[in-house]
Amino acid sequence: MTMMKPFLIDKKVNSFTDIKNSIGSIIGHYSSLLPSDKNARILLKPNLNANMNALTGNTTDLRIISALIEYLKNMGYGNITIGEGTNSGYYRNNISVISRLKVDKLAEYFGVKIIDLNYSEPVYVNFENEIKAAVAKDVMEADFLINLPKLKTHFEAGMSVCLKNMMGCLVGQENKKKTHKNLARNILNINKFIKPHLHIVDGIIAMEGLGPTRGVPKNTGLIIAGLDPLLMDLACAKIAMFDYRKVTTLRAAEDSGLLTNKHLEVVTSFDAKQYQKNFLPPKAGLLASFIHSPKRQKYFLAVRNTRLFNYLCSTEFIGKILFKSGLRQDHFIKDEMVFEGLALNKKLCRAGCGKCSDYCPVGLKLPEEINNNKCIGCLYCFLVCPALAIEFKGTLGFMAEQMRQYDDIVRRIS
Numbered sequence: 001m002t003m004m005k006p007f008l009i010d011k012k013v014n015s016f017t018d019i020k021n022s023i024g025s026i027i028g029h030y031s032s033l034l035p036s037d038k039n040a041r042i043l044l045k046p047n048l049n050a051n052m053n054a055l056t057g058n059t060t061d062l063r064i065i066s067a068l069i070e071y072l073k074n075m076g077y078g079n080i081t082i083g084e085g086t087n088s089g090y091y092r093n094n095i096s097v098i099s100r101l102k103v104d105k106l107a108e109y110f111g112v113k114i115i116d117l118n119y120s121e122p123v124y125v126n127f128e129n130e131i132k133a134a135v136a137k138d139v140m141e142a143d144f145l146i147n148l149p150k151l152k153t154h155f156e157a158g159m160s161v162c163l164k165n166m167m168g169c170l171v172g173q174e175n176k177k178k179t180h181k182n183l184a185r186n187i188l189n190i191n192k193f194i195k196p197h198l199h200i201v202d203g204i205i206a207m208e209g210l211g212p213t214r215g216v217p218k219n220t221g222l223i224i225a226g227l228d229p230l231l232m233d234l235a236c237a238k239i240a241m242f243d244y245r246k247v248t249t250l251r252a253a254e255d256s257g258l259l260t261n262k263h264l265e266v267v268t269s270f271d272a273k274q275y276q277k278n279f280l281p282p283k284a285g286l287l288a289s290f291i292h293s294p295k296r297q298k299y300f301l302a303v304r305n306t307r308l309f310n311y312l313c314s315t316e317f318i319g320k321i322l323f324k325s326g327l328r329q330d331h332f333i334k335d336e337m338v339f340e341g342l343a344l345n346k347k348l349c350r351a352g353c354g355k356c357s358d359y360c361p362v363g364l365k366l367p368e369e370i371n372n373n374k375c376i377g378c379l380y381c382f383l384v385c386p387a388l389a390i391e392f393k394g395t396l397g398f399m400a401e402q403m404r405q406y407d408d409i410v411r412r413i414s
Contacts, residue, residue, distance in 0.1 A: 004030060006266055007226030007235055009275055013204055014221050015358035016063050023067040023200070026225040027075075030198055033227075035143050038076040043142035044068060045196070047150040047165050048084045050213050051100040052402050055359075055383050055410045057207030057217035060148045062106055062361035062378055064202050064223070068146065069110045082107050083138055085117030088173035093332040100337070100398065105376035109362055122171045125193040128182040134171040139194055147196035147229070151222070151236055152207035153215055155282040156183060158247035160212050161236045162199045162229035166190045184252035191229060199232050200225045203239070205414070208279040217406065219413040220277050230259050234267040240279035333398040339377040340394035344370045348389035355414065356381035356390060383407070384414040 010022040046060035054061035086097040107114040122134030149165035179186040203222035209215035237244040244250045253259035356366040359380040382390045
């Protein structure tokens with residue numbers, strides 16, 4: 001029997017073919033961990049933090065989810081579910097990130113289930129200071145849980161990878177708010193109860209700077225897989241050339257004895273030079289840094305959790321002020337996108353470029369199949385086309401904000 005490695009790293013992963021090959025290698029390496037029962041409940045937990053798609057560095061790449069589902073189905077597993085409890089601000093504003101990112105369409109394409117964990121039946125776990133918080137029963141009862149975090153910086157936690165992604169298993173806004181009473185330790189508390197069987201980190205297009213939503217996409221071309229979330233997050237910090245002690249979850253884990261010398265020895269001996277990219281740190285503005293300081297966080301939370309403040313934050317006017325001031329990372333735009341299809345401008349198309357085909361998560365032969373009815377409307381091909389040859393038909397709605405922030409850079413780095 002081949003000894004399982006503490007973590008695997010694939011580099012120069014960019015196209016859908018690359019991703020399929022990488023996922024195949026990962027599942028093959030860890031195949032002995034998979035359930036023997038082909039009807040076992042397999043739950044995939046991506047990071048769907050906001051309605052900014054994977055090409056911005058914000059959320060899990062649909063191509064990874066697609067490749068994983070296809071591989072598992074080919075192995076005979078039929079009871080597969082995608083589950084995520086998306087950002088509480090979107091939940092509060094009745095915005096479906098799952099729908100906006102077309103994860104529901106991807107699930108429909110493959111005939112798998114999808115659930116918003118915000119609405120799951122609760123199971124209560126212990127937080128700091130004798131607080132109880134509800135996590136999704138669907139996650140706790142999964143026979144095999146695969147964590148699919150995004151590699152990105154985070155202005156409160158330093159970095160958001162495997163440990164932080166478990167916050168999406170909390171039920172609703174009320175329980176997500178409880179984590180902020182002691183963010184790092186409560187993330188660790190979630191991980192004491194929810195233990196994924198496998199972690200696969202999307203570092204294809206990561207995020208640096210002011211993550212998790214307002215940072216800069218960074219093409220690192222990496223997929224990282226492993227079993228121990230502490231070890232994985234340490235390795236990711238080293239790859240990003242981050243001092244792991246500046247990642248609040250890792251610092252709290254070391255201070256509490258969860259992160260051991262054995263973890264540090266494994267990562268210290270890991271030669272990361274061929275994978276390393278120097279990530280810009282998540283430096284917030286003066287106002288956000290002042291308010292979100294751990295010394296003042298409890299006072300801010302006391303105000304933020306009042307009914308009046310929650311009401312004011314739900315208004316468009318105050319929301320714009322919070323976004324522009326940097327106090328809020330997300331812009332909760334109510335306007336939905338109306339997708340009426342795509343068109344190819346053959347005069348602009350660089351025949352043989354292949355970029356659009358490389359990024360299609362359902363494997364359409366683009367640009368020839370630009371009007372194929374199997375298109376899920378994710379817009380990956382539209383967003384990466386370097387020649388602007390793929391044209392959008394319809395109304396962009398919320399997507400216009402992503403285009404405003406990231407259009408040029410996504411086309412350049414993809």
